[in-house]
Amino acid sequence: MKRIAxxxxxxxxxxxLLVGCSxxxxxxxxxxxxxxxxxxxxxxKVAKGIYEKLDGYESIISPVVxxxxxxxxxxxxxxxxxxxxxxxxxxxxxxxxxxxxxxxxFNPAIYPVVKLWGFDANTxxxxxxxxxxxxxxxxxxxxxxxxxxxxxxxxxxxxxxxKKDSNAMLDFGAVAKGYSLGQLTDIVGDxxxxxxxxxxxIGFNKxxxxxxxxxxxxxxxxxxxxxxxxxxxxxxxxxxxxYYEFDGVRYHHxxxxxxxxxxxxxxxxxxxxxxxxxxxxxxxxxxxxxxxxTSVFVLGKEKGIELINTIGxxxxxxxSDLSYDVCGDLDFIRL
Amino acid sequence: xxxxxxxxxxxxxxxxxxxxLVFILILAVALTVYLSHTNNANDVCIYINxxxxxxxxxxxxxxxxxxxxxxxxxxxISNGKVYVAHSDCxxxxxxxxxxxxxxxxxxVCLPNRVVIRVENRDIDAIS
Numbered sequence: 001m002k003r004i005a006x007x008x009x010x011x012x013x014x015x016x017l018l019v020g021c022s023x024x025x026x027x028x029x030x031x032x033x034x035x036x037x038x039x040x041x042x043x044x045k046v047a048k049g050i051y052e053k054l055d056g057y058e059s060i061i062s063p064v065v066x067x068x069x070x071x072x073x074x075x076x077x078x079x080x081x082x083x084x085x086x087x088x089x090x091x092x093x094x095x096x097x098x099x100x101x102x103x104x105x106f107n108p109a110i111y112p113v114v115k116l117w118g119f120d121a122n123t124x125x126x127x128x129x130x131x132x133x134x135x136x137x138x139x140x141x142x143x144x145x146x147x148x149x150x151x152x153x154x155x156x157x158x159x160x161x162x163k164k165d166s167n168a169m170l171d172f173g174a175v176a177k178g179y180s181l182g183q184l185t186d187i188v189g190d191x192x193x194x195x196x197x198x199x200x201x202i203g204f205n206k207x208x209x210x211x212x213x214x215x216x217x218x219x220x221x222x223x224x225x226x227x228x229x230x231x232x233x234x235x236x237x238x239x240x241x242x243y244y245e246f247d248g249v250r251y252h253h254x255x256x257x258x259x260x261x262x263x264x265x266x267x268x269x270x271x272x273x274x275x276x277x278x279x280x281x282x283x284x285x286x287x288x289x290x291x292x293x294t295s296v297f298v299l300g301k302e303k304g305i306e307l308i309n310t311i312g313x314x315x316x317x318x319x320s321d322l323s324y325d326v327c328g329d330l331d332f333i334r335l
Numbered sequence: 336x337x338x339x340x341x342x343x344x345x346x347x348x349x350x351x352x353x354x355x356l357v358f359i360l361i362l363a364v365a366l367t368v369y370l371s372h373t374n375n376a377n378d379v380c381i382y383i384n385x386x387x388x389x390x391x392x393x394x395x396x397x398x399x400x401x402x403x404x405x406x407x408x409x410x411x412i413s414n415g416k417v418y419v420a421h422s423d424c425x426x427x428x429x430x431x432x433x434x435x436x437x438x439x440x441x442x443v444c445l446p447n448r449v450v451i452r453v454e455n456r457d458i459d460a461i462s
Contacts, residue, residue, distance in 0.1 A: 026385050026450055033443050033450060037459065126427040196460045198443075208459040213440060214433055221416075222438040225458055236462040242428060271462055335438055 027051040030058050030177055031121050032198025039192045049187045050195060057180045060085050063111065063171050064121045073161055074111070074169040081160035091172045091179055092154055092161070094287050098175070099148045102295035102307060107257040109148040111171035116142060117262075119242060119253040120171070131244045133251050139260035145169070146257045178235050178290025182283045194228075199241075202233040202286055211335075215240050215269040215318055223269070223318060224334040232275035233286035237293040239268050256298050265300025268320050272296065273330065274313035289313065301325070377437040379417045381410065382450040393417065393437050393453060406447050417451060419444065 027034040029051060036047035063070040069088040076082050098106040114120055116134045125131070145151060151168040154161050172179075177200040184195060184202070192206035201210060207229050211222040215238050228234060239252035239262070256263040272293040277285045292313060296304035301317065305327060308315045314328030326332045381389040383404055391397060391412055398420065399410040407423035416434035422444055429444035439455030 026382065028385075028445065028448070031445065033441075033445075035460070125425045194459050196462075199462045201460045201462050203459075209457060211439065211455075211458040211461040213461050217433045219436070220438045221433060221435040221440040221453075222455075222458065222461060228459075234462045240431070240433065242426075243431065244427075 029054045030062070030180070030197060031064075032177075033196075034198075035196045037194050037196075046188065046191060046193060050184055053184065053187060054180050054197065057087065057176070057183070060087050061091060061172050061176050062121075063169070063173075070170055070172065073163070076163060076166075078163050078166045078168075081155065081158070081162045084159055084161050086159070088161070088172075089154065089156060089159060090284075091175060091287070092152070092170075094179065094284060094291065095172065095175055096148060098288065098291040098295060101311070102292075102299065103303070104146075104148075104257055105298035105303075106174065106291050106295040107146055107148055108170045108172050108174070109151055109168065110146045110255050110257040110260075111169040112142045112145050112167060113139060113257075113260045114171065114253070114255050115169070117251070117253075117255065119255070124242065126244050132246055133249075142167070143257075143260050146260075174237075174294040175287050175291040178233060179284065179287035181233055182286035185283060200233065200235050200286070200290060201228065203228045203230055205230050210234055212236060212269070212271050212316055212318075213238070213240075216322065218322065220335050222335050223324075224316065224332050226273070226316075226330050226332045228273065229275060231281065232273055233289050234271055234273045235286075235290040235293040236269060236271040237297040238270075239297075254294060254297050263298040263300075265298070265304075266319050267297050267300060267304070267317055269316075269318040270296045270304070271316045272308070272313050273315065273328075274311075276312075278312055377439075377453060377455065379412055379435075380452045380454070382452065384448045385450075401447075401449065406449065408444065408447055408449060410451060417453065418442070419451070422447060 034051055034054060036050055038046055059065050060069050062068050063074055065071060069084040073082045095108045116138060118124055145165060145168045151164050152161055177197050181195060181197055181200055181202040188204045190205055194201065194203045194208045207227050209225055210228040211225045214221055214223045237254055242253035243250050252262045254263045270293045272289045274285055274289050275281060277288045292311060295307060299307060308327045314330045316332055317325045377393045379391045379393055380387055389399060393415055395412050397412050401408045409421040411418055411420045416436055418434035419429040419442055422429050424444055424446035429442050432442045435442060435453045439453050439458050440461045441450055441452040443450050
């Protein structure tokens with residue numbers, strides 16, 4: 001009897017160990033899912049370390065987490081210096097650079113208008129509602145706040161940000177996920193791994209095959225695929241990710257700061273891929289990749305491709321008729 | 336001395352042929368798991384709260400109701416596609432997401448903590 005019990009125990013143990021690998025689990029952070037794959041399918045230890053680091057970043061830079069830098073800044077009155085972390089200062093710096101490079105198409109100060117549209121994480125509700133777009137007059141009344149350079153005074157020495165208007169607000173949502181992925185090199189080390197934070201993806205120490213989601217319900221759920229080289233990241237901005245419909249019109253979450261309305265330049269999906277910016281490798285390249293995808297979506301085809309070429313990144317742009325452009329040296333295969 | 340003791344315990348637990356039996360069993364289990372992974376590469380995996388709860392073939396024709404899990408959500412698998420037909424969540428992002436085919440992808444419903452995923456061995460991740 002003892003022997004049978006012992007043998008059974010060994011068998012159960014083996015089964016648990018083997019089957020356990022297939023029940024891959026996700027973490028939830030930055031309002032999305034985090035999936036980490038390593039050589040051994042899923043390394044829970046690495047995934048947990050990554051989750052904890054990203055969770056730490058979220059608690060600093062998310063505008064909807066209580067007592068985060070941005071939550072305190074956004075509710076602060078004008079002329080009050082708000083203490084912020086180095087991470088927030090670095091994100092502001094990158095954002096300001098992208099704001100100028102993109103002719104203000106990338107603009108974290110558009111947040112009051114995003115909130116008016118109801119696209120911010122706290123208030124986005126679609127179910128059971130006939131959601132109407134906001135009035136033009138209400139949009140126009142807030143557009144003056146989307147002035148990143150003049151509405152915010154940044155003191156890098158004393159690590160503070162001061163608003164020049166109490167209603168001004170910031171959201172690094174279009175750069176924060178990419179930025180955070182770029183800071184994972186130390187945790188990952190030399191492990192071959194791919195980290196997927198809600199479609200913002202970075203690969204380490206190995207080439208991976210990455211797909212681009214079909215923006216519309218066509219034959220396949222994957223529009224095409226390409227090789228993501230080690231150290232490269234991808235970010236995709238699409239009109240299908242967060243939207244609502246009213247009177248047959250789709251209103252999506254990527255707001256054009258020049259009009260205060262959802263960007264409408266014929267693009268429905270932009271994927272930016274890079275491991276370096278202007279030919280220089282750095283940990284912040286994933287942050288730029290994230291910001292460029294939003295910028296190109298807002299700028300449209302011509303100006304968008306100009307920006308892509310200026311910064312030297314790779315891209316796949318999908319237009320509303322499902323035609324597409326591939327920019328840079330990318331082995332893209334349409335599926 | 337200690338080694339002798341271990342040897343004796345080992346001998347009482349295993350008879351000669353047992354080790355061979357254990358080895359064959361390990362091999363059989365490993366092979367079964369490997370084959371099931373290989374065959375089910377295009378399975379629809381439904382995770383609730385981060386744990387794998389249901390697995391279906393992408394080729395099945397079924398509506399999966401999660402009411403038994405306390406979730407007001409219906410997932411349809413039909414004609415080689417999987418999509419969310421109904422969810423009580425406030426954002427409806429999962430209902431709006433394009434259906435997943437055998438090429439892979441995932442549909443996420445954050446409020447309900449539900450992830451529907453179709454793995455594709457040729458594609459490591461989807462953006």
